[in-house]
Amino acid sequence: xxxxxxxxxxxxxxxxxxxxxxxxxxxxxxxxxxxxxxxxxxxxxxxxxxxxxxxxxxxxxxxxxxxxxxxxxxxxxxxxxxxxxxxxxxxxxxxxxxxxxxxxxxxxxxxxxxxxxxxxxxxxxxxxxxxxxxxxxxxxxxxxxxxxxxxxxxxxxxxxxxxxxxxxxxxxxxxxxxxxxxxxxxxxxxxxxxxxx
Amino acid sequence: xxxxxxxxxxxxxxxxxxxxxxxxxxxxxxxxxxxxxxxxxxxxxxxxxxxxxxxxxxxxxxxxxxxxxxxxxxxxxxxxxxxxxxxxxxxxxxxxxxxxxxxxxxxxxxxxxxxxxxxxxxxxxxxxxxxxxxxxxxxxxxxxxxxxxxxxxxxxxxxxxxxxxxxxxxxxxxxxxxxxxxxxxxxxxxxxxxxxx
Numbered sequence: 024x025x026x027x028x029x030x031x032x033x034x035x036x037x038x039x040x041x042x043x044x045x046x047x048x049x050x051x052x053x054x055x056x057x058x059x060x061x062x063x064x065x066x067x068x069x070x071x072x073x074x075x076x077x078x079x080x081x082x083x084x085x086x087x088x089x090x091x092x093x094x095x096x097x098x099x100x101x102x103x104x105x106x107x108x109x110x111x112x113x114x115x116x117x118x119x120x121x122x123x124x125x126x127x128x129x130x131x132x133x134x135x136x137x138x139x140x141x142x143x144x145x146x147x148x149x150x151x152x153x154x155x156x157x158x159x160x161x162x163x164x165x166x167x168x169x170x171x172x173x174x175x176x177x178x179x180x181x182x183x184x185x186x187x188x189x190x191x192x193x194x195x196x197x198x199x200x201x202x203x204x205x206x207x208x209x210x211x212x213x214x215x216x217x218x219x220x
Numbered sequence: 221x222x223x224x225x226x227x228x229x230x231x232x233x234x235x236x237x238x239x240x241x242x243x244x245x246x247x248x249x250x251x252x253x254x255x256x257x258x259x260x261x262x263x264x265x266x267x268x269x270x271x272x273x274x275x276x277x278x279x280x281x282x283x284x285x286x287x288x289x290x291x292x293x294x295x296x297x298x299x300x301x302x303x304x305x306x307x308x309x310x311x312x313x314x315x316x317x318x319x320x321x322x323x324x325x326x327x328x329x330x331x332x333x334x335x336x337x338x339x340x341x342x343x344x345x346x347x348x349x350x351x352x353x354x355x356x357x358x359x360x361x362x363x364x365x366x367x368x369x370x371x372x373x374x375x376x377x378x379x380x381x382x383x384x385x386x387x388x389x390x391x392x393x394x395x396x397x398x399x400x401x402x403x404x405x406x407x408x409x410x411x412x413x414x415x416x417x
Contacts, residue, residue: 029285030288033283033288034288034292034295037296038295041298044299048306052310056309056310059309059310062313063313
């Protein structure tokens, strides 16, 4: 019995020490890992939307809690003014969740760019939502507060032929982005000012 | 002591080179040697784990109770593997994405546990360090050698730099799984022929 206890304690002590060491390392690397993940997964898309900005939107990001969910908002600087923000929302596509990053100008609520990030749409059909630049540019210059719909549903967006559901999914994500934007705009402006000042 | 440490080191490079002489660690060697970069990355990660676990286990060999030694070894190894995983995510994210599941799987790599059980648990710290370094380097060399053959023939590149002219038709078989088996088999055969003399 005594020996059992000794063995038991040995393993427990070992595991505790190992857990402690790992927690410490995880703590140190967490920030960097998060940045790396953003840089390699969403970074290229964000750079694309924020073409011509003079800062690194990945570093100048805001964390805002929206309805108990923490969101990353990427702030872009144009002509010396931090007036653009980009963030990711999700819509329902044909093959599941469809992630879309929307960039908005804070001064006039205009969309500066829309791009699909993660999706599981049919390759070559729904996946064109990501690869076909003509589709995404339709959103450019429109107000984010507009109700976006594809033409079949009485809206203003030309759907990708053969990929109505994927197109609807992108519109849904942009509409969702509009809702979030409406809710968060005051907070965003306040936080951007705080950072700049 | 100094002389034996050198011997422990060099045996890992030839006499006991892991995949060819001990025929251990074959799962990662088949899976990650598609490109030289992956091969070297995997080799370095494994070497780091080997050295650290060898040193620590050798230091603790009189404290760890015999009956639960395997459990304790695995805790030590798993800790170092997780450290590697976190550090790689923080500093070499693209490589982490390519190696993916094979980084956590270093835990169950027979070489690491094998060296802990067969060597570090019975020898001093210096000898264990030399052993870990030698076996690790031997493993890295083997991975690199196999990766060079496969990448150069299968992809026409070396470390992503094209080695043949544009007219070269890549021997795609080499970068697929069967190519790995054939290539490894031929290398084993050559090693055995050289060893017979």
